Amino acid sequence: MSSIKLRAKITDGVTAVKVLISHPMETGLQKDKKTGEKIPAHFIQEVVCKHKDTTVMTANWGGAISKNPYLSFNFKGAAAGDTISLSWVDNKGEKDSAEAAIS
Amino acid sequence: MTSMKRRIFLKGSLATGAVGIAVSTGLLTPRVSLAAWSKAAFDATDVNASLSALYGSSGMDNSDKIKIKAPDIAENGAVVPVTVTTTIDGVSSISLFADQNATPLTAEFLLGPTTEGFVSTRIKMGKTANVVAVVKAGDKLYSSSKEVKVTIGGCGG
Secondary structure, eight states, X not given: OOSEEEEEEEETTEEEEEXXXXXXXXXXXXXXXXXXXXXXXXXXXXXXXXXXXXXXXXXXXXXXXXXXXXXXXXXXXXXXXXXXXXEEEETXXXXXXXXXXXX | OHHHHHHXXXXXXXXXXXXXXXXXXXXXXXXXXXXXXXXXXXXXXXXXXHHHHHHSOOOOEEOTXXXXXXOSEEEETTOEEEEEEEOOSSEEEEEEEETTSSSOEEEEXXXXXXXXXXXXXXXXXXXXXXXXXXXXXXXXXXXXXXXXXXXXXXXXX
16 A cells, blocks of 8 residues: 555646655654663655656655655646656655646 | 677666666656755754755845744644745745754755745644744745744654
């Protein structure tokens, strides 16, 4: 199952993109309550969203983005039915990507 | 014999050619794209140092064209919804700071040419702090801030 939920909706020429990613987003500061040891940092560093060949959003994140991150933004110049793609990479090199059609 | 060698040579050059194309078109993104992720900025322990690492300067003007929507009081610092809207023209980047966090920079958003001055996300805040949004338009930096009171911190402990 993909870790990404991606929705894009166009109204009056403006496409609203909403993304939910399931990811633990560990800062590296939090301690395991049972063992008292620090939980290693594990967070998404970069999210890239593209419409056709244009990058409409590059988000560089630190560990201070909440668990299961949410991101929303708007862009112009797309048409209904166009495909947008989104991918993320975390600090361990894990990654995922998804595509969605603009409705 | 010579023709065999030529064949192998051709195969080899084709294979490297394909990898080269994959790299240049961004199919092998991690190494390439992460160059943009500024470790110095994310590891910096105060806002100005982080700004310098990110933009090469920390001089900025307060602007009333930036609106930050965040709760006045956040019960749970682990999930603080923040929305930044700006009406400044030519915005290329929006970054978000929580100035009392151990590492204040939470996120940097690089906007495409067709992207509007609007981002919405959820951040973690260790304690009551100002949420600072810094907007880069052209070569200038603009900022705005809003205080969020946090009753339970969200950065471990």
